[in-house]
Amino acid sequence: MQGNDFAIARRNKTFRGPLAFVLAGVLAGVLLIGLGDGGPASAASRGFTLDNKSDLPLKLFAVQRVPKFLCVDPGRCVQTFHDIDFEGRPSEGSVVNPNQSQRFELKYGFSIFGGVQYAANLWYKIQGNNDPDDNVYYTIETYSTSNESYCNMNKNSNYTCKAEGTQLTFAKK
Numbered sequence: 001m002q003g004n005d006f007a008i009a010r011r012n013k014t015f016r017g018p019l020a021f022v023l024a025g026v027l028a029g030v031l032l033i034g035l036g037d038g039g040p041a042s043a044a045s046r047g048f049t050l051d052n053k054s055d056l057p058l059k060l061f062a063v064q065r066v067p068k069f070l071c072v073d074p075g076r077c078v079q080t081f082h083d084i085d086f087e088g089r090p091s092e093g094s095v096v097n098p099n100q101s102q103r104f105e106l107k108y109g110f111s112i113f114g115g116v117q118y119a120a121n122l123w124y125k126i127q128g129n130n131d132p133d134d135n136v137y138y139t140i141e142t143y144s145t146s147n148e149s150y151c152n153m154n155k156n157s158n159y160t161c162k163a164e165g166t167q168l169t170f171a172k173k
Contacts (some may be wrong), residue, residue, distance in 0.1 A: 009102070045087040045105040046147050046166060048140045050122070052096045053171040056150055057125040058136065061093050061103070066119035066139060082119035083107075095127070096170075108142035116141045124170070128157065136161045138168050 038058045054059055065084045071077040087105040098100050109117040122138040134155050140163075149168055151161035164170040 027112050036108050039104050044109075045107050046142050048104045048106060048147070048149060048166045048168060050096060050101040050104075050138065050170065051101045052098055053169055055098050055172060056129055056159070057098065058126050058170060060090055060092055060096070060097045061124065061125045062092060062121075062123040062136070063089065064121045064123065065117075066141070068116075082116050085118055086120075096124075104140060106140055106142050108144070108147075110144045116143060118142045122168075124156040126157070129157070131155070131157075136170055138163055140166075140168075 003141060007065050008098070022075070023031045050058075063084075065081040067079055068082055069077045070080055085107040087107060089104045089106075090102045094102070106120060107118045119139065119141040122140065124136045124138075125132070126134040126136060134157055135153070135158070137152045138155070138161070147166050149163035150166060151163040151168065153159065153161055160173050162171070162173055
């Protein structure tokens with residue numbers, strides 16, 4: 001090996017270490033964040049399932065953004081919304097018959113700052129009970145490392161809702 005060849009070989013060998021480190025970091029970042037949109041549900045979404053365990057059908061009336069407030073100080077707050085995006089979801093107007101279910105693949109992201117990454121309000125009209133104001137509402141949220149959900153009914157009826165993590169239920173009392 002001539003003097004110049006030795007310097008090139010040495011330079012290439014020392015370059016491989018940092019390059020391998022950078023490539024490993026990029027790969028880890030892709031795995032943590034997830035890959036793009038489209039296609040079947042992937043690690044970039046969390047599946048929330050609504051089970052209708054009642055004797056009445058539910059009609060998905062609306063899927064809406066969840067409000068949040070950003071405050072500079074207690075006197076200066078502005079209403080904004082959490083991000084909303086899905087890898088798959090039922091269309092508005094679809095019906096969940098008794099003993100059937102619907103699935104929402106709500107996106108999620110990783111953030112070192114924590115907090116809600118994506119959220120959605122699901123509004124269902126209870127069909128067949130002759131009361132057009134009888135509705136059930138679910139809120140679904142994804143965090144970096146967990147999932148939360150909540151439910152509420154706008155009337156006191158013979159039915160109940162339950163929300164625990166990614167499992168949503170509507171049932172007769």
